[in-house]
Amino acid sequence: MEGILFPRGVVEEREGLKEYSSRGGYEALEKALKQLSSERVLQEVADSGLKGRGGAGFPTGKKWAFTAECPETPHYVVLNGGEDEPGSKKDRLLMENLPHLVLEGVILTAYAVRASKAYLYINAAYDEATRSMGDALAEAKQAAYCGERIAGSDFSLEILLTPAPSNYVAGEDTAALEVIEEKKPLPRQKPPFPATAGLFGKPTAMNNVETLANVPPIIARGAKWYRTFGTPESPGTMIFSLNDEVKRPGIYELPFGTALRYLIEECGGGTRDGKRIKAILLGGPSSAFLSADQIDLPLDHNSVRAAGSSIGCGVVRVITEGSCIVEETLRIAEFFAAESCGQCPACRMETNMLAAMLKKVQQGQGGAPLLDQFNKVISFNRGKGFCNLIHMPGPPIESALKLFRSDFEFHLAHGRCPQN
Amino acid sequence: MKRICLVCQNVDCKSRGSEEIMKELQQRVADQGLTDLEVKPYLCFGACQEGPNVVLYPEKSWYAGVKKEDLDDIMKHIAGGPHVTRLDTIDTSLKELIYQLLETGVF
Structure with a gap:
């Protein structure tokens, strides 16, 4: 089936400006600047039902509206290419092979939310993606798709590249803002949310790479076309x-x-x-x-x-079959304990405690009631912490205990996997 | 079972001197030849704002905001003296959670 981002299957090589233009690249931007108001662009994205692809699934149009409607100026756009989710490779692939699609999405976003400056926040471990986006930026400047008076319009946009530290929490939106402000990658307390008080305290539209790659096709072919993909609640x-x-x-x-x-x-x-x-x-x-x-x-x-x-x-x-869910869950808990930035006491306590408790289960130390303590620690810390990390170990642990309780009971009793 | 005295060694408690508190307690316990009690570090009791936190188990006495000058009274309690009421300030629900964890063997 035809895709939206990869119309002819997953792209294996980097697409330069020439190739991108030959398949209609930057036509959405030209169309927007010549024929559509920024409100119209925002409305089209809202009508498309596009939702964030970074994890939270928040409606993109709604998020942008908070920024666009904010009287404070200047407005900023941040492309979040931190991508530290274990196993996720999509944003990297998009930035490496379809840099102009991503860049056009960034420029359209800036137009929609009336931003004058955009930051491309890219995982510092992604050498090729960084190079590819940097080259695309230079090519786009040359072609007057960014910089002063884009494509002969009144709209100007400065775009800068910022390397993102490669630790998990640095991909969190407000931690990313701190990094761009040249501070440590520590999440901020919310509210306020970045949409209204983000970078340097100003309204900031922050979106994941894949999310923004969807914007040019939406503007080029319309929300109605976009909605022919997917379901009514999750289009595309x-x-x-x-x-x-x-x-x-x-x-x-x-x-x-x-x-x-x-x-x-x-x-x-x-x-x-x-x-x-x-x-x-x-x-x-x-x-x-x-x-x-x-x-x-x-x-x-x-x-x-x-x-x-x-x-x-x-x-x-x-x-x-044959994999040990206790070991899987322990690895997840240890990952979050290691990645907790440590600034919120409750998060330190929860992530470290859950990992320590799972270690006890894995090694067969501790009494049978230990298995009933996990949800107590998780509930105790619900609603605490500046960012979501504190809530992250909960779902895998609680679901694993529910679905595979006998694995946990066996481990606790014998200190080894039931499989071995 | 050996009695234990757990002293939190997480960031906040440490920044308030819990490492010195633990070492001092270990020294005093050794000096007094209390062989039935072990002073051990603990991961975190979740009461970081109120640290340094010291918990005696199985007595289930939780002392918060412990300073060096409180150690005489804590040592008296360890040796069979009275509970140090002024340091017992932690919320009951958190105590319950932590005591349950200790009961299931999470040290």
Whole structure:
């Protein structure tokens, strides 16, 4: 099926300005600047139903409206290319191979929210993506798609590149703002939200790379066309990153609403060695585990939420029979404990405590009631902390305990996996 | 079971001197030859704003905001003296949570 971001399948090589222009690149920008008001561009994106692809799934048009309507000036745009979610490779691929699509999305966003400056915040470990975006920026400047009076219009936009530290929390929106302001990557207390008080305290539209890559096609072909993909509540497509447990791991763009089974079996070719699926972790390590019998779940925000999980940024991990869920969960808990920035006491306590408790379970130390303490620690810390990290270990741990309690009980009793 | 005296060693408590508190307690326990009690570091009790936090277990006495000058009274309690009421300021629900964790073996 035809994709939106990858109309002819996943692009393997970098697309330069010439190639991008030859397939209609920057026509959306020219159309917007010549024929559409910034309000109209924003409205089109709102009508398209585009939702953020970074994890939260917030409606993009709504987010932009907060910024656009803010009387404070200047307005900023930040492209969040921090992408530190384990297993996620989509933003990197887009920046490496489709840099102009991403850049045109940034410029259109700036036009829509009336920003005069945009920052491309790119994971410092992504050398090729940084180079590719930098080159695209130079090419776009040369072609007058950014800088002063873009394409002969009254709209001007300065675009700068900022390297993002490669730790998890640096990808959090407000931590990213701190970095751009040349401070440490520590999340800010919210509210206020970046949309109204972001970079240097000014209204800031912050979006994930994949989100903004959807903007040029929406403006070029309209919200109505965009809505022919996906479901009414989740229009468009999403790029899924499929892990190594399947025969053909990689990046797949699929319309929302596609069954998880299609992604795993048709795209991924099923599990490596034909092993049976034990669990599926959809949306990254902060999502709840799904059981194998949930494989027919449609991949859209509402269906996944109703199943108790989250589509997140589209990372899909297939966990096969023989894998130990206790070990998986411990790895996740240790990841969050290590990545907690440490500024909020409750987050330090929760992430470290959960990891320590899981370690006890794994090693078979501690009494049977230990398994009932996890949700107490999680509930105790609910609503605390500046950013969401404090809430991230909860869903995988609680769902793992619910779905695979016998694995935990066995580990606690014997200090080893039931499989071995 | 050996009695334990847990002293939080997370960032906040440490910044308020919990490392010295722990060392001092260990020294005094050794000096007094209290072989039935071990002074150990603890990950975090979740009461960071009120640290340094010291918890005696299985007695379940939680002392918050402990300073060096409080150690005489805490040592008296350890040796069988009275509970140090002025340092017992922690909210009951947090105490319950932590005591339950200690009961399940999370040290």
